[in-house]
Amino acid sequence: MNHPRLLFKNVTLGNITLGNRVGVAPMARTSATSEGMATNQMVSYYTSFARGGFGLIITEAIYTDDKYSQGYFNNPGLINEEQTQAWKKVVESVHQEGAKIFAQIMHAGALSQGNRFVQETIGPSAIQPKGKQMELYEGKGLYRTPREATREEITEVINGFVNTARHAKTAGFDGVEIHGANGYLLDQFLTDYTNKRTDEYGGSTENRIRLLAEVSKAVREAVGKHFTIGIRISQGKVNDYNHKWAGKEKDAEIIFGQLGNAGLDFIHVTEYAAWQPAFQKDEATLATNSALDNGGLSLAALAKKYGKVFVIANGHLEDPGKAGEIVERGEADMITLGKGALANHDWVNKVKNDDPLAKFDEEKVLRPDARIKDFEV
Numbered sequence: 046m047n048h049p050r051l052l053f054k055n056v057t058l059g060n061i062t063l064g065n066r067v068g069v070a071p072m073a074r075t076s077a078t079s080e081g082m083a084t085n086q087m088v089s090y091y092t093s094f095a096r097g098g099f100g101l102i103i104t105e106a107i108y109t110d111d112k113y114s115q116g117y118f119n120n121p122g123l124i125n126e127e128q129t130q131a132w133k134k135v136v137e138s139v140h141q142e143g144a145k146i147f148a149q150i151m152h153a154g155a156l157s158q159g160n161r162f163v164q165e166t167i168g169p170s171a172i173q174p175k176g177k178q179m180e181l182y183e184g185k186g187l188y189r190t191p192r193e194a195t196r197e198e199i200t201e202v203i204n205g206f207v208n209t210a211r212h213a214k215t216a217g218f219d220g221v222e223i224h225g226a227n228g229y230l231l232d233q234f235l236t237d238y239t240n241k242r243t244d245e246y247g248g249s250t251e252n253r254i255r256l257l258a259e260v261s262k263a264v265r266e267a268v269g270k271h272f273t274i275g276i277r278i279s280q281g282k283v284n285d286y287n288h289k290w291a292g293k294e295k296d297a298e299i300i301f302g303q304l305g306n307a308g309l310d311f312i313h314v315t316e317y318a319a320w321q322p323a324f325q326k327d328e329a330t331l332a333t334n335s336a337l338d339n340g341g342l343s344l345a346a347l348a349k350k351y352g353k354v355f356v357i358a359n360g361h362l363e364d365p366g367k368a369g370e371i372v373e374r375g376e377a378d379m380i381t382l383g384k385g386a387l388a389n390h391d392w393v394n395k396v397k398n399d400d401p402l403a404k405f406d407e408e409k410v411l412r413p414d415a416r417i418k419d420f421e422v
């Protein structure tokens with residue numbers, strides 16, 4: 046077989062060098078303790094991807110404060126010393142197998158459906174989210190209508206990302222990914238119909254991207270120059286798969302342009318497909334082409350064109366030929382796999398050895414919920 050060679054070549058991302066250009070996409074598995082501590086089961090789970098040859102692992106979304114950020118019960122956090130020590134075990138074990146690991150840090154905002162700290166939710170505006178809570182994470186029924194975040198609370202949100210990034214550095218992570226995608230708080234600020242604010246965080250695209258750029262800059266300032274940081278961006282959302290930016294390529298120019306100037310080392314793009322296989326009732330999928338309604342450039346290509354930083358592409362790239370192509374074409378610098386990695390924790394080793402790849406079995410892996418099942422507790 047013709048191996049996708051560039052995919053298996055090492056690459057520099059920010060301050061680190063990855064052994065290859067294939068990463069594990071962030072995937073919430075709601076397997077932490079109720080106090081948000083990473084467990085031994087999570088150590089085994091994450092280490093298995095490193096052993097299977099992935100150059101980079103991005104963790105599941107981790108909450109950033111003890112207020113409104115937690116999205117699901119049994120989500121891990123990274124906001125105190127105990128949680129930092131728990132993650133350290135994951136990081137050290139992954140490093141022993143030769144892979145790098147980033148922490149994905151997230152504020153769930155209006156999409157929070159399980160938070161042990163507070164009952165209510167906050168968002169840019171008091172608008173009830175579309176769709177239903179995700180059963181995958183033990184949610185039921187409609188989302189709650191959030192309270193409009195005050196200016197003070199916006200500052201607290203930024204501080205939460207900053208503190209969590211600092212803890213990630215202390216835990217030994219190789220970098221952090223700020224979750225700006227999929228309909229969670231930062232994406233709620235970016236999205237026209239969830240953000241009806243009349244201050245400088247609402248209105249124009251320039252205003253709606255402001256908080257994402259401010260969080261990025263604040264995190265950069267806190268962690269210093271020598272720590273790798275990036276952001277994840279999508280148009281679609283877990284509760285609105287087919288959303289597209291109204292301003293099309295002009296919006297992409299503003300969004301990626303602002304983020305490209307915010308001190309980030311990378312932008313990780315994911316795009317939901319217009320069609321939904323059964324599984325997609327619950328989660329993300331991505332079409333790497335036709336990002337815009339009019340069938341324009343892929344989101345990865347747009348991020349490269351306007352962001353001018355390292356771009357990671359994600360979504361339906363488990364076919365090695367497809368994964369190789371997007372990197373060979375220069376649309377992205379590397380790719381990540383979600384479901385393809387869940388089906389093949391050793392995707393990289395298998396492809397290198399010409400071994401057959403397993404198909405993703407949704408029933409087995411994600412039913413009745415997203416908890417990790419293939420490793421002992």
Ligand SMILES: Cc1cc2nc3c(=O)[nH]c(=O)nc-3n(C[C@H](O)[C@H](O)[C@H](O)COP(=O)(O)O)c2cc1C
Nearest residue numbers: 070071072073105106315329330360361382383384
């Ligand atoms: C079980 C599961 C949990 C996920 N949790 C997250 C998450 O915590 N953060 C995130 O940015 N995306 C999350 N996603 C989306 C994936 O990162 C990815 O974008 C999506 O699965 C599409 O990529 P794929 O076609 O390679 O699976 C999740 C996906 C799955 C399947």
